[in-house]
Amino acid sequence: MTTYDDESRTLTEWSRTLAQALQILDLELDHARILELTQRSSHYMSADAAAISAFMVGYAAGSVTTEGRDEASAAVEKATSTVLAVIDKDEQAQEKKGWTGTAQ
Known part of the structure; x- marks a missing residue:
């Protein structure tokens, strides 16, 4: 079972790896905020919308x-x-639209 700490540590390591590869050496990420963005985008539109939103x-x-x-x-x-x-x-x-405009 993956714990929050394990996932957080993995995200931090991945962020550092990418930052070094992209030569963005002073970047600090708010992982929780980015995840909120991607989760809300994914829930509202589609899974692919999360990647597009982040980009x-x-x-x-x-x-x-x-x-x-x-x-x-x-x-x-x-x-x-x-x-x-x-x-x-x-x-x-x-x-606000509710059932208006649906086939139901």
């Missing part, structure tokens, strides 16, 4: 000019918050 957040954050770890983290958080806000808005719109 889009990374791309958006990477396109912002930053100096230092704090600004880079802020760019990731802003992009993540934007994607989650889109999901929230769409979920609320779907709830």
